[in-house]
Amino acid sequence: xxxxxxxxxxxxxxxxxxxxxxxxxxxxxxxxxxxxxxxxxxxxxxxxxxxxxxxxxxxxxxxxxxxxxxxxxxxxxxxxxxxxxxxxxxxxxxxxxxxxxxxxxxxxxxxxxxxxxxxxxxxxxxxxxxxxxxxxxxxxxxxxxxxxxxxxxxxxxxxxxxxxxxxxxxxxxxxxxxxxxxxxxxxxxxxxxxxxxxxxxxxxxxxxxxxxxxxxxxxxxxxxxxxxxxxxxxxxxxxxxxxxxxxxxxxxxxxxxxxxxxxxxxxxxxxxxxxxxxxxxxxxxxxxxxxxxxxxxxxxx
Numbered sequence: 630x631x632x633x634x635x636x637x638x639x640x641x642x643x644x645x646x647x648x649x650x651x652x653x654x655x656x657x658x659x660x661x662x663x664x665x666x667x668x669x670x671x672x673x674x675x676x677x678x679x680x681x682x683x684x685x686x687x688x689x690x691x692x693x694x695x696x697x698x699x700x701x702x703x704x705x706x707x708x709x710x711x712x713x714x715x716x717x718x719x720x721x722x723x724x725x726x727x728x729x730x731x732x733x734x735x736x737x738x739x740x741x742x743x744x745x746x747x748x749x750x751x752x753x754x755x756x757x758x759x760x761x762x763x764x765x766x767x768x769x770x771x772x773x774x775x776x777x778x779x780x781x782x783x784x785x786x787x788x789x790x791x792x793x794x795x796x797x798x799x800x801x802x803x804x805x806x807x808x809x810x811x812x813x814x815x816x817x818x819x820x821x822x823x824x825x826x827x828x829x830x831x832x833x834x835x836x837x838x839x840x841x842x843x844x845x846x847x848x849x850x851x852x853x854x855x856x857x858x859x860x861x862x863x864x865x866x867x868x869x870x871x872x873x874x875x876x877x878x879x880x881x882x883x884x885x886x887x888x889x890x891x892x893x894x895x896x897x898x899x900x901x902x903x904x905x906x907x908x909x910x911x912x913x914x915x916x917x918x919x920x921x922x923x924x925x926x927x928x929x930x
Contacts, residue, residue: 680851680922683886684842684904686912692837693914694808697828699801700724704821709830711815715806721830722817726802733799736792743785750778810834813914833914839906840872842920843899846881852922858904859921862912870910874922876903886917 687693702724709721757774760766814831817823840860844852858872881898904920912918 680844680848682842682844682848682902682920682922684840684902684918684920685886686838686914686916686918687841688833688835688914689837689839691808692810693813693831693833694810695814695828695831696721696804696807697826698722698724698804698823699825700798701825702726702802702823704817704819704823704829707815707817707819709812709815711812713812714810715812715832716809717806719806720803721806721812721832722804724802724804724823726799729795729799729802733792733795736788736795740785740788740792743781743788747778747781747785750774750781754778804829806830806832808832808834835914838912838914839875840904840918840920842902842904842922843884843886844902844922846898846900849881849900852877852900852902857923860904860906860910860912860918861921862916862918865911870912871907872904872920873907874902875905878902 704722705725706723707721708723709715709719715721753774754771754777757766757771761768761771810832811834812830813833815829816831817827817829823829840858852874854874854877856874858874860870860872861868878901881900884897884899902922904922
């Protein structure tokens with residue numbers, strides 16, 4: 630082995646160690662140098678120890694209603710289409726009601742008949758009372774007249790009750806909107822035969838929406854009321870909307886959404902945390918969203 634070879638075998642490892650040390654020194658210097666952050670821009674919300682979750686846009690309780698029918702029958706008219714704006718009490722769907730109207734007319738006619746019978750019975754009672762006062766009639770005759778009058782009154786009451794019941798049935802052939810809102814689903818057409826309990830129209834108040842977020846039970850302790858939330862969704866690249874945690878339930882439930890991340894377990898139980906929007910959004914009911922939930926807040930917009 631020559632002297633030159635021996636020198637290379639000693640010098641090369643030392644040079645490698647020196648180069649490695651230089652890289653380590655530079656890395657430590659870079660890590661210790663603070664980054665310059667501009668402070669003259671708009672205020673932003675700083676989230677510390679945030680939690681990532683998924684959820685869906687949902688309506689507040691009572692802000693989305695599916696109306697149906699309590700009667701079996703044939704749809705005669707559908708007066709709205711999807712995206713129509715409707716108001717509370719507005720007629721949406723009407724069922725064929727000829728049979729119910731005829732029954733109601735008959736019941737009202739029986740009311741007139743019963744009223745006439747009652748007037749006659751009351752006159753009979755008055756006549757027998759006058760005769761009895763003059764001792765010209767037996768008490769038994771007066772008692773019979775009173776019984777006939779009471780029976781006539783009962784028949785009148787029954788006729789009124791029957792008419793009221795049939796009027797209620799007839800009213801059920803007219804399906805009206807229970808809230809102000811927009812028609813988001815129409816599942817029936819004119820001429821269609823429907824069974825009792827069939828869903829017909831869904832109306833929602835799109836101004837009253839929020840998010841139902843599924844928070845893994847393991848992260849339940851990191852969620853606080855009032856925490857700031859950043860909301861994003863597919864199809865709106867680079868856009869986020871502000872929200873706030875407004876309701877935390879007291880129980881966990883089974884997961885409803887399948888996680889987009891295949892590495893996350895699908896059988897984890899979750900908290901259905903409710904999040905209010907702090908600004909208008911173009912998001913649709915039922916749309917899936919991704920959330921960044923903060924546990925503390927810095928500056929707010």
